[in-house]
Amino acid sequence: MSARQWGRDLGLGFRFAFTGGREGWTRVLLTAIGVGLGVALLLLTTAIPTALAVRHDRDDARADYTYGPRRPKADDTLVIADTDTVFHGRSVRGRLVEPEGPKAPIAPGLSAYPAPGDMVVSPALKELLASGDGAMLRDRLPYRITGTIGEAGLVGSRELAYYAGAKNLAPKINGYQTARITTYGSPNRSPATRADPVLILLVLLVFVVLLMPVAVFIATAVRFGGERRDRRLAALRLVGSDSRMTRRIAAGEALAGSLVGLVFGTGFFLLGRQFAGSVEVVDISVFPDSLDPSPALAALVALAVPAAAVLVTLFALRGVVIEPLGVVRTARPARRRLWWRLLLPLGGLALLAPMIGQGRSGGDFNQYLVTGGVLLLLVGVTALLPWAVEALVARLHRGSVAWQLAVRRLQLSSGSAARMVNGIAVAVAGAVALQMLFAGVQGDYTQQTGKDVTRAQMQVNLSKGTPFSTAGERFAATKGVRAATSLGSATLGDRDWRHGPDTTVSLTVGTCAALREWATLPSCRDGDAFVATGTDDDSSTTRLARPGTTLHVDTADGTGRGADVRWSVPKGLKPAHAITGPNGARSGGILLTRAALPDRLNGLLDGSVFLSLDPSVPDATEYVRNTAAKVDPFADAMTWSATEETKKFASIRTGLYVGAVCVLALIGASLLVTQLEQLRERRKLLSSLMAFGTRRRTLGLSVFWQTAIPVALGLLLASAVGLTLGGVLLKMVGSPLGVDWPSVLSMTGAGAAVVLVVTALSLPPLLRLMRPEGLRTE
Template structure:
């Protein structure tokens, strides 16, 4: 068989697809839509690495903290302050800027800096501030909007960001929230930490799990209209074609549908890319320009999809006998063999077995074995499900008419029913395994903050030198605040402080009212003007050394750049003793405690205040009220909501990306299943009309369609749960984590799969009702 004959037969099939009349056009359109949805998600998936890389590069380009040595004021310097905030769970990136010369570095996305009192904002922030939902945030940003930040200065279309003009920022330079810079972007000494082996394993498994259902859907879509197509192929045998030529012509028809599907997929992708610029999923947004597929991967998809269409069609026709007078498909098919179907999952386990127990300390996981093993296990779902459906429905007994109609239909075409739910089963199996893996390793990426969130719900850090006592009173009067406790802090040393060298011995200094100090120490008695040496913390050595009456100690007034006056304090002779307790921040630290009357004016300027708040969290937007108060007191205040634990940023990013991908895959599942269901109903249109003409109730037929969907999906979800649990167990053993089943996640995943199928079935009922008419028997 030469290539010329192959191309001729495939070309004939392509012509039949385009010239086969209304029936051929409908069949090709269904195939093209199904393939197009899969291609669109393939293109989207190939574009995700590029989008993430662009987001990361944009973020790197606008970095404004170099943490370098102190820089003097010059024509090319800019003083910039971090004024980040949060509004109803969304991050707000804020910067206060003060250019100090004509050559001050310009932030990406800006053409000029706003004057003091003005700000330029991102388009999303501008929309929010102009809406009723942004009223509270508008109170926090008392600046006049004079422009918008261009795309190069943002990492996403829905990012909330602003640059506000300010003055007198130089005295606030502290090397932490305020700095003098000469350029944007990472410094020479900065570096990006790589992912550890477990996170790399997570990324590999995520991509395989998200892409595998797409491949299954494409393989299913090219088989739409299979039964009617096979009956038409009998006519080709009647006019002289042999069986091999007939199969090649059928493959050509599938090739035509896949080629049109590539066009549809490209259109769907372009529409989806534009839509992506206006939505935010799990806190992630992108610009349409970010979603630029890799040319090599896009070319691979353009070649792989038509090739898969031809191969799948030839494989599907291997057991169909097409004769000149008909297709031998109504006879009882041979029973499916089980042994070779078990080889795939067993082979997958064999690929993953060598890495069991490797953990993160024995090098990286073999990426080829990981991808191969996960692929084989998930492909095993698609091969085992037809055998299970066939074996189960063959043993189903009698029942109501709707049940009997459904069971008989499944017995005659169990393969079609299994193909319809294969994608769901693969997606659910992969999702269960991922949930187990995420749950198993989450503890490794979760660290305790030592904070008691029942004791304090928010903490507000103020700039150095601000009167934190009066700030506490302002916070106490804020809506939703039950109690506000303010403490000022700095350090004491036996020598002068400088940027490059500190004293040999140091001890912490905490200042507050008697009530505030009792939150960090057990005081014997207290009145304003008292000073205490508090012991009992993790380190007491320096307290014994430094807290001696008459000793002169130096306050840490350094601003991080070597500046700051030398403030000296003499330890009073009336020093009292106290025992420290765990403070509001979860720390039990020895040090010197002072009440406000014992603090001189020069000492007050060296103190950094923190206000700890107990809230009535039943008050709506209580966190926003606190942040607004903090912004009025200090535009650079850092308001934090307390939690007892915090997750690694990289781990959270991977899990968020997985959730976004899973939502896209579920959307594809629903759309593809709906197309598949409509195609099957279309093929059975005359049969449904015949049953109605003979008196079958529409309710009975509708229930039979529901049963035809419910039985395969129930079997598919059971198989998916078994495979997902197996894969999840192996992955947990690979990373050395304790094997456990997150039953809530397992039930939610299977429930989501069942909900998608139920929704698709309900959406297909209106077309079903229209098809159940005796007029459907009319033939032209």
Template sequence: MNVRRGHLPRERSRAWGRSRDLAMGGRFAFAGGREGWVRVLLTAVGVGLGVALLLLTTAIPNALAVRHDRDEARLDYTYDQKHKPKAADTLVISDANSNYHGSDIRGRLVEPEGPRAPLAPGLATYPAPGDMVVSPALKRLLDSADGKLLRDRLPYRVVGTIGEPGLIGSHELAYYAGAKNLTPRIDGWQTARITAFGNPHPSPPDKTDPVLILLILVVFVVLLMPVAVFIAAAVRFGGERRDRRLAALRLVGSDSRMTRRIAAGEALAGSLVGLVFGTVFFLLGRHLAGSVEILGISVFPSYLNPTPALALLVAVTVPAAAVLVTLFAMRGVVIEPLGVVRTAKPSRRRLWWRLLLPLGGLAMLAPMIGQGRSNGEFNQYLVIGGVLLLLVGVTALLPWVVEAVVARLGTGNVAWQLAVRRLQLNSGSAARMVNGIAVAVAGAVALQMLFAGVESDYTKVTGQNVEQTQMQVQNLRGGAFISAAEKFSATKGVRKATALGTLQVGDRSWNSKGAPGTSSSVTVGDCAALREVARLTSCHDGDVFVARGGDRGMDADTAKLARPGRKLYFDTGDGFSKGPDLVWPVPSGLQQVRAIKGPNENVYSGFLMTPAALPHRMTGLVSGQVYLSLDESVPDVHEYVRNTAARIDPLADSIVWAANEQSTKFTSIRTGLLVGATCVLALIGASLLVSQLEQLRERKMLLSALIAFGTRRRTLSLSVLWQTAIPIALGLLLASTVGLTLGAVLLKMVGATVGVDWASVLTMSGIGATVVLVVTLLSLPPLWRLMRPEGLRTE
């Protein structure tokens, strides 16, 4: 088509004009002198903080995948019932995990059996017996004063560090120690002979619980929504000064549409700079991630690589949102050549359309009430949409609530009147400042209700009597078990140690075809230990008892076997192969006793045997456990117990008893929520501080004028505090209402009883109020610097 110059098609001409207006707005953003640059900088910092957190969020799936892959790559559990023969490519490896001051320690004892033994990820070579290679975090701990007790537990010489491929996090505590003679300990689960690392029997992932999926979806929405709110608020920084500049443009001939496009261009420029800032903030945060551990979770910087598609989505969405938010914000602003009509009393905000948002969210969630484990999966789109609409409803309702309340506030002292008048003139800015806090609190209250409501489903009672026993040490074998009670009794903070070993006896050899027809258990312990499991009238080392009162079948089998002179056979197998036949003639004069519940709430019926009565050849085959009663007022008493256990047997497993235990998946989701909430709260604080400084900068002339007329600084400082306190109080009240409503609906969806954990509600509200209070206090020094008569100077 032939088109003469200057006569472009109408649509093309319009598009060119719009692009030109946007570009002009971008030039104004950077060519407005110091004020323009300050506004762009504030906008860029606010947007950049949000973009950094969004990029971090997009990187989380990759970080979790890398952690999982690295953990799978170093897996050494085989659970194999086949005994691999020793060869040039075999490695014997033992699990020696421990815990120190609440932090897990991944420990492995290794004994390569040939030159081609598989090498663990992160290692260049295996340490010699008596040496160990450690993770960088463990090395720092061992070298510090806090690691004194741990150094006593790990009597190995540090000869190197584990490389990043062998660790799942920068703060993981792990070590590989060289050992000898591990072969007799091979049992297929704690000690194994392997030819390769990794999962030898990969299985498809389990079907995820619908309630856990719901928790994950709500957690992500609740954590990301405040970020979006803050980005939307950041692109509106400096709105009043910008509108005055736009009035000047109207004076020189631009129409209202062109003016709005120029304003959108300014916001677009600030958001693009914000993308750059956000990328820089993310890279800095990514670099620092290796030195931070939050709630036991740490990563390496290389883990935090955002998914390209999601990163591109952030790069496109943020500038587009900046333009849309600016155009939406200016819909009620009339910019005329001689000023901005917004400086007059604005028209009252309408309530009806604001109520439609939360009502629409409830309508989307309502069809899923009663679904879940038994009635099908939750619709993910309806869940996300419903929660989003409810939280967006907070941001829509809060300006109306603030305007309605401050319009009815009465008189008071000067500070109160200054604050109230400022809020009455521009309640929208005050509402925007606390919108993010309100959304975060509303989501947190709902999640706390949901977690509290379903917690019992993922918590089970262990049945452990924590009043009688506080720790248990297991996997003690042979001579180590026989002397364990005496050594633990001498440990600092231990009140009582009860050592009980177990064996099996039968009426015929365990090496014969099939198991014995009749069998019973043998419990080995000193007299003090046996009194914990049976009522004994007298006891001496060398005595044997027959305990009844447990399982009827066990009592009947024991009665058949407990005939003096009868030959019984001990089970000497190791789970892989049969052991030698060890015959035990039943002695005469067996004492009949009544079995009672032992320290682990089990009834020990069968044979009870003191150490001197145990055949000497059976001493090395006893596998026992020690139950410990502790004085928990002694500092580090658990560490003293673990150190004693390690000296007795490096493979001993120490367990702290608890009345309840939770599902690991449920705990992981809750931990993820706490980690994410910590990051969001940090963003909220930083963004609020930037917003507060921007508002103070815009009111510099007014503050200077008030000071020049004799207003006291204390009065102005109190007015700033009131301007923050009133909106945050209203915001927290609205957030609690919406949060309780959302929490009740979510509990109905999972079929749980609706209940309110008021302590959590008050805690969440208190945290939100504290963040705002801290930000306000941090803004007081800049406020005092602005309160000078010299601020009236202008050019």
């Protein structure tokens, strides 16, 4: 067959799609909507790497941790302090700035720095502060808004950020929070390290699992209206076309719908891109301009979708005989064969088998084998489901009228019912496997913080010189705080800190009750001093904590400079035994009650307050952060947790959640279009049943059962395949086999919930179709 003949037949089908009257236009429109939704998500996926790269570049461009060596004040220096905070779980990026000359570097997104007492904010933060929900945050940021940060200075459209003007920041310069800089940006990038094979596997699986349902839905969309199309094509046999030519014409019709779908998909993507600028998912937001698909990947989508439409149509018509007098489809179809359907998942397992034991010390995973194996397993779901639906409904007979109507319809067209559920089954199978893998390797990327959350739930670190005892009293009086334990600390050395000491010992100051949280004391009253042992540094403690020994207080804060402040160890040190504190650390050294501390050392201590919160107060953490901002604008308030995850692992899981939201939205929209298309196909049948007196309730229940039966079977099959794939993946990474049942049930429940919502949304059109007027014809 020549390419010219192929082109002529495809072109003829293309014209038929647009010249077939209302019926042809309706089919093209439904196909275009279904394909367009899939194309929009594919374009979104191709744009994600660009959006992430833009976020990374903008974050690098505004980086102000270019501390380096200590710089003198000049006309090109800027003193900047990190005052980040958290509000209702959302991060707020905050900076206090004090330009020291006309040539001070300007932060990206700003034209000038605000005056002391003023601030410039991101559009999202300005919106939040102006709303009723931002009342508590306004109390924390007592600055006047004088401008907004430009897009170049933000990593996302919904990012909360501000720059506030300040004065006299130079005395606060240290090695970790406040610095004098001359430029923005990251001058030194850390050298590339070997990527973790397990994390690479997770990223690869996330993309495969999220994109596979999209491909299934596109393949389903190009088959909309297949029964009516085939009956129309029978007329072509009367004018002399052979069966092959007829199939190529049908492929041309599908090609027309897919091309219109590309246009729709581009429109949906552009609309979705604008909408993406106003939403935030799992603390991630992007600017619409950042969602720019890669030209090569966009071209691949533009070529792959029409080609897939042609191939799927030709494949679907392989078992349909289109004759001049009708379509031999209504006869009893041959039973579907099982053997070749089992070859797909078995082939997938065969490809994944050599990867068992790989990763980490075993070497990298072969990405082609992994991708091919996972794809075959997921495609196996779409191949097994039609056979399973046919085998089940063939054995269903007795029941109510609605049940019998639904079962009879499924017996006549089990393939259509299976196609409608295929996308959900694939999504659930992949999600179950991924959830098992995430749960299995989570322990490798989760660390115990060591913090005792039963003794304290928050910690506030104060800047040097802030009276920690006064701060503790203010925190204790804060709403939602049950108890506040305040401590002051410093590091003492045997030499001047400008030259670097050889041996150091810690100094801790607090009330007797506070000191007992870190050491077992024999007896205590204000004015006592102790030396605590029982740690790995006992030798240094014993050597330096001798009465009369002159020690040097660390005033340099890592900057290499600072006044040489000396202090002599007092007499009468009582022995104490160090215990594990609420923060999980066991620190010995010299312990002083407040009265035993010389006044000249008060301003040299780093203060910390450990807080026990009342869980019955919903915004207790926000009240604490507000108090911290008033006590010390440089205070760092941290919420404790018993465990913490690796950032890369957490970001991959965040990407899975974001992608899952998009895929579920696509599943719901595409399933609704599929449901409406099937109802349109059965319009005359529904009208005939209504004309013969069938109740609306009966027909509604029959439509529900037509959806519920294949969905239940699809979810069961998807769970089985997902558990199998998850088990293989766990063996690949060397993790013990285990089923995360809550995740399995949540994913199957999410799939079932989508179906229920779609069924509910299809009821109004169903009621309109159940009218005797639907029997009218031209």
